[in-house]
Amino acid sequence: MAAVEHLSERRFVVAQNEASLRAPPQNLEAEQALLGAMLVNNDAFDRVSDFLRPEHFSEEIHRRIYEVAAQLIRAGKIATPITLKTFLGDADLGGVTISQYLARLAAEATTIINAADYGRTVHDLALRRELIVIGSDIVNAAYDAAVDAAPAAQIEEAERKLYSIAETGRYDGGFQRFSDALTIALDMAAKAYQREGHLSGLATGLADLDAKMGGLQPSDLIIIAGRPGMGKTALATNIAFNIARAHKSVTQPNGDEETIDGGIVGFFSLEMSSEQLATRIIAEQSGVASYKIRRGSITEQDFHAISDAAQEMQRIPLYIDQTGGISIAQLTARARRLKRQKGLDVLVVDYIQLLSGSKSKGDNRVQEVTEITTGLKALAKELNVPIIALSQLSRQVEARDDKRPQLSDLRESGSIEQDADVVMFVYREEYYLKNKEPREGTEEHVKWMTEMERAHGRAEVIIGKQRHGPTGSVPLAFENEITRFSNLAEPDNLPARM
Numbered sequence: 001m002a003a004v005e006h007l008s009e010r011r012f013v014v015a016q017n018e019a020s021l022r023a024p025p026q027n028l029e030a031e032q033a034l035l036g037a038m039l040v041n042n043d044a045f046d047r048v049s050d051f052l053r054p055e056h057f058s059e060e061i062h063r064r065i066y067e068v069a070a071q072l073i074r075a076g077k078i079a080t081p082i083t084l085k086t087f088l089g090d091a092d093l094g095g096v097t098i099s100q101y102l103a104r105l106a107a108e109a110t111t112i113i114n115a116a117d118y119g120r121t122v123h124d125l126a127l128r129r130e131l132i133v134i135g136s137d138i139v140n141a142a143y144d145a146a147v148d149a150a151p152a153a154q155i156e157e158a159e160r161k162l163y164s165i166a167e168t169g170r171y172d173g174g175f176q177r178f179s180d181a182l183t184i185a186l187d188m189a190a191k192a193y194q195r196e197g198h199l200s201g202l203a204t205g206l207a208d209l210d211a212k213m214g215g216l217q218p219s220d221l222i223i224i225a226g227r228p229g230m231g232k233t234a235l236a237t238n239i240a241f242n243i244a245r246a247h248k249s250v251t252q253p254n255g256d257e258e259t260i261d262g263g264i265v266g267f268f269s270l271e272m273s274s275e276q277l278a279t280r281i282i283a284e285q286s287g288v289a290s291y292k293i294r295r296g297s298i299t300e301q302d303f304h305a306i307s308d309a310a311q312e313m314q315r316i317p318l319y320i321d322q323t324g325g326i327s328i329a330q331l332t333a334r335a336r337r338l339k340r341q342k343g344l345d346v347l348v349v350d351y352i353q354l355l356s357g358s359k360s361k362g363d364n365r366v367q368e369v370t371e372i373t374t375g376l377k378a379l380a381k382e383l384n385v386p387i388i389a390l391s392q393l394s395r396q397v398e399a400r401d402d403k404r405p406q407l408s409d410l411r412e413s414g415s416i417e418q419d420a421d422v423v424m425f426v427y428r429e430e431y432y433l434k435n436k437e438p439r440e441g442t443e444e445h446v447k448w449m450t451e452m453e454r455a456h457g458r459a460e461v462i463i464g465k466q467r468h469g470p471t472g473s474v475p476l477a478f479e480n481e482i483t484r485f486s487n488l489a490e491p492d493n494l495p496a497r498m
Contacts, residue, residue, distance in 0.1 A: 027129050052122065206238075221386075221419055224389075226405065245264045270322075290481075
């Protein structure tokens with residue numbers, strides 16, 4: 001055993017020595033060519049300024065030259081060897097002064113045509129050096145980890161750093177031709193025409209809600225808010241299951257799977273366990289009350305209904321993460337991982353107030369929620385999927401006679417209202433009427449019975465904000481025992497009698 005440990009340690013030392021002998025990747029000629037092109041023609045800077053920063057250069061003197069040149073150009077001044085040397089001071093560069101080095105860079109520059117290519121070379125090599133640093137940090141952290149340090153935390157930190165590089169390492173942004181954007185818009189319209197329901201976004205399975213919203217749009221942050229007992233989690237699980245059940249995909253020529261209807265769903269259940277969530281969905285789909293399933297007080301008919309629902313659930317692409325108390329950074333890393341490994345078309349977060357930010361606990365909770373909602377919106381844009389995030393409402397709703405929620409009722413409402421593309425409130429009048437039953441035999445009780453009959457089995461989804469469409473109220477049917485929302489059978493929607 002000792003011999004094995006000795007051999008393993010020896011191999012690691014050899015690997016470390018080999019790594020220390022290798023020079024980090026760099027291309028001084030590309031750095032010099034780019035800087036020379038900038039000094040001859042400042043237009044070269046415009047070709048690289050949106051993705052190249054001073055720290056991407058491997059040589060300190062090159063970083064300083066690029067930084068000073070950038071400051072001059074952005075100030076509307078000319079960056080030349082003459083104007084730069086005033087700000088760079090004097091230094092001995094191996095027998096060459098700063099003035100001589102700047103003059104040499106300008107003299108040996110040829111053209112700015114290749115400036116963008118040189119810039120990308122410098123940028124990519126800087127990312128490689130950063131990857132080497134992260135790799136070394138991972139190795140050192142694994143060797144020096146404390147006894148109580150969880151490997152999962154190190155993995156998530158490594159993922160965060162890698163994705164941070166991936167995001168800052170993009171140089172394909174900037175302006176695009178309007179004709180390109182037009183092509184994308186027409187392609188979206190064509191897909192909407194082919195999709196069942198002819199919606200531009202993902203169908204929720206609730207026809208009236210889809211008609212009002214056009215489905216769930218990619219890159220949108222959709223907030224579903226409500227007081228406890230209103231059924232916001234039930235609405236989210238209904239929508240998630242409907243989307244996953246409708247999933248259809250085709251294999252592209254390159255082997256990738258492309259979703260053509262429905263979608264792959266990721267569900268962060270921060271409050272309920274995956275078993276509780278599964279029981280809810282089984283109840284919704286089988287029609288057997290969840291309390292009966294938990295107690296085992298079911299009939300043979302109920303058992304067959306549950307079995308059929310469970311079999312259907314086996315095949316749907318719905319993935320649940322039940323980890324409680326995670327941070328927005330951890331949620332982001334796990335969502336990216338799901339997108340990469342399984343695919344992802346819609347993400348559900350239940351709920352915002354159970355997430356934590358990266359700031360210290362002493363910070364203001366409003367600031368923390370701002371970080372969370374900003375992070376969720378950025379994630380929706382990055383993954384190009386709709387994110388449904390649930391949110392609690394403040395208690396001020398209960399103090400009003402009219403219990404219908406409004407935007408100002410959102411907890412820490414500033415950032416949630418600002419970052420969201422859609423804000424929906426779940427409201428059930430029946431819930432409040434139940435708690436206001438007058439004494440039996442009175443005139444008030446008769447009136448109350450009439451109101452209860454009118455409100456029974458009905459719910460409203462109030463769209464308080466929508467960037468792409470109208471606001472307003474959508475009536476839905478709600479079955480309390482099985483926590484299921486469905487389309488409301490209004491008289492106008494019923495088929496004509498023969």
